[in-house]
Amino acid sequence: xxxxxxxxxxxxxxxxxxxxxxxxxxxxxxxxxxxxxxxxxxxxxxxxxxxxxxxxxxxxxxxxxxxxxxxxxxxxxxxxxxxxxxxxxxxxxxxxxxxxxxxxxxxxxxxxxxxxxxxxxxxxxxxxxxxxxxxxxxxxxxxxxxxxxxxxxxxxxxxxxxxxxxxxxxxxxxxxxxxxxxxxxxxxxxxxxxxxxxxxxxxxx
Amino acid sequence: xxxxxxxxxxxxxxxxxxxxxxxxxxxxxxxxxxxxxxxxxxxxxxxxxxxxxxxxxxxxxxxxxxxxxxxxxxxxxxxxxxxxxxxxxxxxxxxxxxxxxxxxxxxxxxxxxxxxxxxxxxxxxxxxxxxxxxxxxxxxxxxxxxxxxxxxxxxxxxxxxxxxxxxxxxxxxxxxxxxxxxxxxxxxxxxxxxxxxxxxxxxxxxxxxxxxxxxxxxxxxxxxxxxxxxxxxxx
Numbered sequence: 560x561x562x563x564x565x566x567x568x569x570x571x572x573x574x575x576x577x578x579x580x581x582x583x584x585x586x587x588x589x590x591x592x593x594x595x596x597x598x599x600x601x602x603x604x605x606x607x608x609x610x611x612x613x614x615x616x617x618x619x620x621x622x623x624x625x626x627x628x629x630x631x632x633x634x635x636x637x638x639x640x641x642x643x644x645x646x647x648x649x650x651x652x653x654x655x656x657x658x659x660x661x662x663x664x665x666x667x668x669x670x671x672x673x674x675x676x677x678x679x680x681x682x683x684x685x686x687x688x689x690x691x692x693x694x695x696x697x698x699x700x701x702x703x704x705x706x707x708x709x710x711x712x713x714x715x716x717x718x719x720x721x722x723x724x725x726x727x728x729x730x731x732x733x734x735x736x737x738x739x740x741x742x743x744x745x746x747x748x749x750x751x752x753x754x755x756x757x758x759x760x761x762x763x764x
Numbered sequence: 765x766x767x768x769x770x771x772x773x774x775x776x777x778x779x780x781x782x783x784x785x786x787x788x789x790x791x792x793x794x795x796x797x798x799x800x801x802x803x804x805x806x807x808x809x810x811x812x813x814x815x816x817x818x819x820x821x822x823x824x825x826x827x828x829x830x831x832x833x834x835x836x837x838x839x840x841x842x843x844x845x846x847x848x849x850x851x852x853x854x855x856x857x858x859x860x861x862x863x864x865x866x867x868x869x870x871x872x873x874x875x876x877x878x879x880x881x882x883x884x885x886x887x888x889x890x891x892x893x894x895x896x897x898x899x900x901x902x903x904x905x906x907x908x909x910x911x912x913x914x915x916x917x918x919x920x921x922x923x924x925x926x927x928x929x930x931x932x933x934x935x936x937x938x939x940x941x942x943x944x945x946x947x948x949x950x951x952x953x954x955x956x957x958x959x960x961x962x963x964x965x966x967x968x969x970x971x972x973x974x975x976x977x978x979x980x981x982x983x984x985x986x987x988x989x990x991x992x993x994x995x996x997x998x999x
Contacts, residue, residue, distance in 0.1 A: 570889060570892065570893050570896070571893070574886060574893050574995070577893065577995055579896060579897035579900070579995065580900060603882055609849055609885070610850065614851055617851060617855060620846065620895075624824050624855065626903050627832065627902055628825075628943075630903055630904075630907035631943030667908045668907070
């Protein structure tokens, strides 16, 4: 799942137009688009752009492999909570238009498993759920659900930001994010990391 | 001009003569001993590995120490694709699953070569996507498919990538490969053995019926194979 922090199809453009995945619009919105040919020409001319694109690929890979780990090892509740947090981040906390069917597909479980968990989360006052819409009432509650007690333990760098915490669980680890973001001159990636470190989404033009 | 035959690695043998010549002077051959850790998550990857024989397993871990394999790299591809143009900080740990040998080249050298050739960069991007395809298929597979199909899929991939039908795999390793508990792997390995698809003893697996395994494996085996063929061309 990606949103305004990244790009769809850059990897395919660099690989001459072949893509190994389907991309489906999950939440409606708007995007900038560029023709493959033009993008490839620009990428051929700019090593800097290429490096940035490959870094985005790496972030995607980090997300996918962490989902893999999470899908494999963690209970449905934790998977759902993680997924909702990411969706919440990418959509500015708006109400998410999601059927239980779609949600089950997102985290790879049966629809009735989702039903049970969604019902429990609703009863606990963590989400509000009705007719294909999910609202996260307070993301901190979701985090508490994930970590128990007072919520997350501090990240190795001492931060207790919303996502700094999640590196204990199933977002790419701090080290991975920091490594990817290290060369701070690459603006978008640095922004991703800043958002993840202090929980604010950068309002860049 | 090429003075010697190319190493038997799919990536290297698919390169044009010019592209290969950019890399050739810097290639060295190393052993891939069983269980060797080539890079750990968070470390800087210094070299790209092009296996001639053997299989490299990419695993991710949780702080608690749980490991799951996310992809495998064999003689058809290379370790280090995304690190060449992207960041060299390893996103996962690379461990030798099936021993063998590989050509290696310093990432800096490969980076310089990639700067000079857009065809080489396209090839690298394709191999990067192939790994990505494998990871995403495994993510779906581990979430949705039973242990028996996952184990079959994994054994088939390991067989394809290594070209060997006798594999040195403990139940512990297999459990990690498919992200299941050791005792469920034990049960499933038993039932595959009873069906005469594999013969298992003391950490050695002999695949005795590939078709049987193919029928037991989930759609993910064929899906990854199709992606590889599409992205990297016929082997």
